[in-house]
Amino acid sequence: MSENNDQKFVYDFTEGNRDLKDLLGGKGANLAEMTNLGLPVPPGFTITTEACKVYLESGSEPVELRDEVSAHLDALERKMGKKLGQADDPLLVSVRSGAKFSMPGMMDTVLNIGLSDESVVGLARQADNERFAWDSYRRLIQMFGKTVLDVDGELFEDALDEVKTAKKVASDTDLDAADLKKVVERFKEIVKAQTGRDFPQDPREQMDLAIEAVFNSWNTDRAKLYRRQERIPGDLGTAVNVCSMVFGNLGPDSGTGVAFTRDPASGHQGVYGDYLQNAQGEDVVAGIRNTVPLADLESIDKTSYDRLMHIMETLETHYKDLCDIEFTIERGQLWMLQTRVGKRTAGAAFRIATQLVDQGLIDEAEALQRVNGAQLAQLMFPKFDDDYAGGGKGAEQIGRGIAASPGAAVGKAVFDSYTAVKWSRSGEKVILIRRETNPDDLDGMIAAEGILTSRGGKTSHAAVVARGMGKTCVCGAEELEVDTKRRRMTTADGQVVEEGDVVSIDGSTGRVYLGEVPVVPSPVVEYFEGRMHAGADDADELVQAVHRIMAYADRVRRLRVRANADNAEDASRARRFGAQGIGLCRTEHMFLGERRQYVERLILADTDTEREDALKALLPLQKQDFVELFEAMDGLPVTVRLLDPPLHEFLPDITELSVRVALAESRKEPHENDLRLLQAVHRLHEQNPMLGLRGVRLGLVIPGLFTMQVRAIAEAAAQRIDAKGDPRAEIMIPLVGTVQELEIVREEAEQVIEEVRAQTGVDLKLALGTMIELPRAAVTAGQIAEAAEFFSFGTNDLTQTVWGFSRDDVEASFFTAYLEKGIFGVSPFETIDKDGVGALVRSAVEAGRATRPDIKLGVCGEHGGDPESVHFFHEVGLDYVSCSPFRIPVARLEAGRAAAESKGSDSR
Numbered sequence: 081m082s083e084n085n086d087q088k089f090v091y092d093f094t095e096g097n098r099d100l101k102d103l104l105g106g107k108g109a110n111l112a113e114m115t116n117l118g119l120p121v122p123p124g125f126t127i128t129t130e131a132c133k134v135y136l137e138s139g140s141e142p143v144e145l146r147d148e149v150s151a152h153l154d155a156l157e158r159k160m161g162k163k164l165g166q167a168d169d170p171l172l173v174s175v176r177s178g179a180k181f182s183m184p185g186m187m188d189t190v191l192n193i194g195l196s197d198e199s200v201v202g203l204a205r206q207a208d209n210e211r212f213a214w215d216s217y218r219r220l221i222q223m224f225g226k227t228v229l230d231v232d233g234e235l236f237e238d239a240l241d242e243v244k245t246a247k248k249v250a251s252d253t254d255l256d257a258a259d260l261k262k263v264v265e266r267f268k269e270i271v272k273a274q275t276g277r278d279f280p281q282d283p284r285e286q287m288d289l290a291i292e293a294v295f296n297s298w299n300t301d302r303a304k305l306y307r308r309q310e311r312i313p314g315d316l317g318t319a320v321n322v323c324s325m326v327f328g329n330l331g332p333d334s335g336t337g338v339a340f341t342r343d344p345a346s347g348h349q350g351v352y353g354d355y356l357q358n359a360q361g362e363d364v365v366a367g368i369r370n371t372v373p374l375a376d377l378e379s380i381d382k383t384s385y386d387r388l389m390h391i392m393e394t395l396e397t398h399y400k401d402l403c404d405i406e407f408t409i410e411r412g413q414l415w416m417l418q419t420r421v422g423k424r425t426a427g428a429a430f431r432i433a434t435q436l437v438d439q440g441l442i443d444e445a446e447a448l449q450r451v452n453g454a455q456l457a458q459l460m461f462p463k464f465d466d467d468y469a470g471g472g473k474g475a476e477q478i479g480r481g482i483a484a485s486p487g488a489a490v491g492k493a494v495f496d497s498y499t500a501v502k503w504s505r506s507g508e509k510v511i512l513i514r515r516e517t518n519p520d521d522l523d524g525m526i527a528a529e530g531i532l533t534s535r536g537g538k539t540s541h542a543a544v545v546a547r548g549m550g551k552t553c554v555c556g557a558e559e560l561e562v563d564t565k566r567r568r569m570t571t572a573d574g575q576v577v578e579e580g581d582v583v584s585i586d587g588s589t590g591r592v593y594l595g596e597v598p599v600v601p602s603p604v605v606e607y608f609e610g611r612m613h614a615g616a617d618d619a620d621e622l623v624q625a626v627h628r629i630m631a632y633a634d635r636v637r638r639l640r641v642r643a644n645a646d647n648a649e650d651a652s653r654a655r656r657f658g659a660q661g662i663g664l665c666r667t668e669h670m671f672l673g674e675r676r677q678y679v680e681r682l683i684l685a686d687t688d689t690e691r692e693d694a695l696k697a698l699l700p701l702q703k704q705d706f707v708e709l710f711e712a713m714d715g716l717p718v719t720v721r722l723l724d725p726p727l728h729e730f731l732p733d734i735t736e737l738s739v740r741v742a743l744a745e746s747r748k749e750p751h752e753n754d755l756r757l758l759q760a761v762h763r764l765h766e767q768n769p770m771l772g773l774r775g776v777r778l779g780l781v782i783p784g785l786f787t788m789q790v791r792a793i794a795e796a797a798a799q800r801i802d803a804k805g806d807p808r809a810e811i812m813i814p815l816v817g818t819v820q821e822l823e824i825v826r827e828e829a830e831q832v833i834e835e836v837r838a839q840t841g842v843d844l845k846l847a848l849g850t851m852i853e854l855p856r857a858a859v860t861a862g863q864i865a866e867a868a869e870f871f872s873f874g875t876n877d878l879t880q881t882v883w884g885f886s887r888d889d890v891e892a893s894f895f896t897a898y899l900e901k902g903i904f905g906v907s908p909f910e911t912i913d914k915d916g917v918g919a920l921v922r923s924a925v926e927a928g929r930a931t932r933p934d935i936k937l938g939v940c941g942e943h944g945g946d947p948e949s950v951h952f953f954h955e956v957g958l959d960y961v962s963c964s965p966f967r968i969p970v971a972r973l974e975a976g977r978a979a980a981e982s983k984g985s986d987s988r
């Protein structure tokens with residue numbers, strides 16, 4: 081880097097602009113932007129992130145930096161008409177960190193640089209305020225001592241307390257100049273004792289040391305942890321802003337405040353913010369005194385107030401968005417210290433985006449960039465009534481865990497999966513409470529309204545599975561002692577919650593209540609369900625905004641969105657939510673319950689006749705399933721996947737069965753059937769079922785299984801056509817690794833379809849394709865496309881097989897450690913691993929299209945509903961994504977955002 085002689089490491093505020101966030105950090109870029117807009121920003125300069133990177137890589141500042149800083153400091157001194165630390169009238173500066181992404185409170189800032197034993201006197205005279213000068217000096221030594229010289233901050237706090245105690249006062253503001261002089265002396269002694277050197281009196285040395293400290297603060301443990309959590313890359317570095325100081329604590333005609341250009345909770349325009357008279361920024365944060373509403377500034381200092389309102393309007397029109405700002409008034413002069421595009425609630429994001437369209441500030445494509453799928457998902461969960469959830473009658477907060485999957489759930493406490501299923505079948509709402517969950521709890525999790533665990537974090541099994549299901553979950557509520565054996569849990573203060581007691585859990589805050597907290601449904605879901613119309617008089621602003629944004633997204637998106645659904649009810653809901661077909665119908669769900677007996681018979685069959693009988697019994701049931709599904713999705717494609725999981729999943733549990741057989745033997749009761757079952761269970765037992773006899777392999781070794789399913793699909797389609805319907809069935813083969821497997825199944829399937837055609841006289845058109853969910857399939861996609869009319873990427877299995885770990889086994893074991901160590905930014909089961917799994921998808925897309933240009937390409941793994949992954953699938957050119965019904969609106973929105981974004985970048 082430093083070989084590049086043209087590189088500039090320091091930019092005056094007049095030289096940068098808001099597009100230079102990579103180089104100048106967010107704060108620096110926006111200070112420059114405001115400066116160029118002619119707004120009153122205290123002059124200063126920014127040291128680039130590139131300088132920080134050089135420092136972090138090489139351990140020392142770039143050689144050019146010192147001279148560049150000197151030149152900019154000279155210019156600043158000329159502009160201000162005084163020198164840094166000048167004895168009779170010192171220029172003081174702040175040295176502040178500022179990375180590309182905001183990392184609030186994570187890095188260092190030092191204010192009042194330039195004060196020394198000499199210049200403090202000059203400042204007192206200039207400000208005509210001795211107390212103010214000594215207070216500024218003690219703040220400098222304290223901040224500098226702590227952040228630059230690494231002195232334990234408590235030593236300063238203790239010393240300050242001692243002086244206050246000696247004077248018998250409680251507040252810093254009760255100390256006068258003489259007291260503060262004493263504090264400064266004490267602070268200087270602390271510095272000397274702790275560091276072995278005097279507090280530096282040379283202002284330039286103060287500044288240089290502070291700059292270096294800011295560079296170093298990029299790599300503190302807490303900054304690193306924050307970046308990992310927020311998925312901010314670790315190599316960006318921070319910029320350093322050196323800004324001339326302005327003071328809000330010079331008397332009643334001074335003050336400091338924060339403001340929003342509109343309400344960050346509702347998006348409404350108005351005057352939102354807080355002001356604190358005679359104070360500096362830290363005082364506001366520390367909450368030492370109460371702030372007043374910003375509107376009150378009008379009566380305190382009308383000129384500054386009017387000026388501020390005007391500036392806020394300028395900023396909003398310029399940034400075309402809600403901005404938040406920090407300002408200071410120094411003796412009636414308004415100064416802008418910071419601005420940035422402000423954070424807002426999910427609901428406000430949608431409202432603001434449409435308001436700005438209406439104001440003509442942004443277009444629809446830009447509106448789509450102002451919202452995201454995570455916000456939409458947040459708006460779709462039911463919530464506890466805000467007024468109630470803070471406490472109140474009838475329900476009491478008994479604990480708090482990690483907000484793992486949003487939503488609000490109320491139900492009776494149950495402590496095992498079996499009871500959860502049993503009670504929910506009889507119409508009870510239940511909350512499944514476990515220490516932690518494992519795959520055996522899946523049935524219970526499905527049956528429950530929500531899941532509560534006392535152990536595990538955001539990537540525990542409970543959290544990941546619950547999020548996948550869109551189910552409310554609070555995990556890791558450690559103060560709750562869960563005793564599954566005695567079916568109870570005990571709170572920190574010894575209260576016992578028994579099975580059947582009503583509990584309420586809030587997956588958005590992590591709060592756990594005993595008793596029932598009222599839940600309000602999401603109006604956004606009511607809208608998607610068609611129960612509320614955006615045009616209706618009572619439709620609220622939020623619903624109208626969501627409606628408009630969804631319309632923009634649907635208009636521009638290229639990706640189609642389908643649903644993973646395997647019954648008519650889910651299919652209909654998916655359709656209401658905007659699904660354009662079914663991308664994955666998992667037929668294994670049709671083999672459970674009452675029908676399990678036929679599967680058992682199929683597995684136990686000793687003769688062809690026995691097997692055929694079992695299949696014959698299944699055929700009409702399967703056919704009826706498909707008839708209903710095709711009807712619900714009439715006119716839209718329905719991809720039916722032939723049976724995928726290993727057969728033993730349909731057989732009884734090995735231990736239970738062994739016990740039954742042993743008991744029957746000891747009692748000399750007949751147990752012929754159980755014994756045969758047990759033998760079958762042993763025969764089919766696999767060490768690694770995920771990599772065993774499943775998917776297409778099953779179809780190839782169990783004669784008649786796949787053909788029965790194909791026949792059911794074909795006959796159901798024929799029946800629907802007869803009934804004047806428009807079924808668009810697609811048959812999908814799972815877990816294919818080589819084209820030969822597909823060719824064999826294809827030949828058999830075509831034969832069956834031909835038979836059904838002949839029998840029914842209906843001209844059936846059934847597409848036949850495959851899942852691409854094994855690395856070998858992806859690598860040989862060009863060959864496989866010879867036999868497949870479509871590919872659907874099964875990114876769940878593809879992730880497992882590319883990484884070589886099984887989801888069920890590893891999420892609960894080492895994922896947390898991997899996330900903590902930063903090996904994953906996020907679980908690869910949640911967001912597609914672009915470099916690994918994604919690269920295989922990309923190359924298979926290319927190979928598939930090279931063989932068969934009109935091949936249809938989709939994805940049906942969980943990633944199909946994940947915002948970031950949807951953008952990736954758009955980029956690699958898939959035709960559709962398929963996801964669970966509840967995530968369809970999110971996928972539609974993100975597909976629209978991806979399209980709008982790529983259009984934007986094409987035209988740039």
Ligand code: PEP
Nearest residue numbers: 853874875876877940941
């Ligand atoms: C997949 O593997 O991505 C997939 C959709 O199949 P399943 O999750 O049913 O194994």
Ligand code: MG
Nearest residue numbers: 853874876877
């Ligand atoms: Mg799969």
